[in-house]
Amino acid sequence: MTSNRKTTSVHWNDYDKVMVEVGNPPVQKMKAKCKRCGTLIAADTRGCGTNGLKNHTISCLKKLAKVEVGDGQTILSYSVDGGSRALTT
Secondary structure, three states: OOOOOOOOHHHHHEEEEEEEOOOOOEEEEEEEEEEOOEEEEEEOHHHHHHHHHHHHHHHHHHHHHHHHHHHOOOOEEEEOOEEEEEEEE
16 A cells, blocks of 8 residues: 655655565565666655665666766866876876
8 A cells, every 4th residue: 555645855756656566475565666777676655764765876876877988988187286287088
């Protein structure tokens, strides 16, 4: 049974609510499904806060950033030593 309460956390913007059967005998529990990677996160309205959603969002975005940069792309760095400035790869 799901709650009719409105979710107020901004972290819910990146997730869909899904009902999943777990355990033996099977019991339906609400989980959050990441819109980016499809990972299921515990999100039962009783007992689970949004900390798990926040933590997954952070790690998911880091993984996606690594994939987007890739190994073949050059990363530039800018440094200032005294009066000289340098742009290096």
